[in-house]
Amino acid sequence: MTITEVSEQFNLTPDTLRYYERIGIIPRVNRNKSGNRDYTEEDCRWIEHIKCMRGIGLPVEILIKYVELYRQGDTADHARVELLIEQRKQLLSRMEEMNRVLERMDEKIERLSNQ
Structure with missing residues (x-):
């Protein structure tokens, strides 16, 4: 697959x-005869994994460390x-904090809606 x-x-x-x-944080992608990146299914699995991990807020530095360990x-x-x-512990902590904020927001919406 092309980069596009x-x-x-x-x-x-x-x-x-x-x-x-x-x-x-993704392996070096092979190039075709023209020198353009040619992504494989394996490359795409890495991208999907990294995107997921970034989506939950893992810092790039942690992902670099993870890939280094994987390569070992x-x-x-x-x-x-x-x-x-x-990282899971940290994610749970962030989720708990977000839930507390969400509850406060819901309370505020409820109060404002009933005025």
Whole structure:
């Protein structure tokens, strides 16, 4: 797939895809004979995973660390799990805070609606 096709499929700009490749959070993408990126299904799985992780707010630095650990193979599985567990804890904390804000917002809407 071309960078344009992948960009459209994942709703990411080509610049974002190039950036992700440059900083190493997606593997280096093979090039075709013309020198253009030629994305494989495996590349797309990485992009989908990274987009999901970015969507829940994981910092780029954490994703870089995760990919570094992934590249180390099975010996780094425990470290990857620990990294994900820590990020999950942080996500739950953010979700709890968002729920508190949502409740306050609902209360405010209710009060204002009943005036």
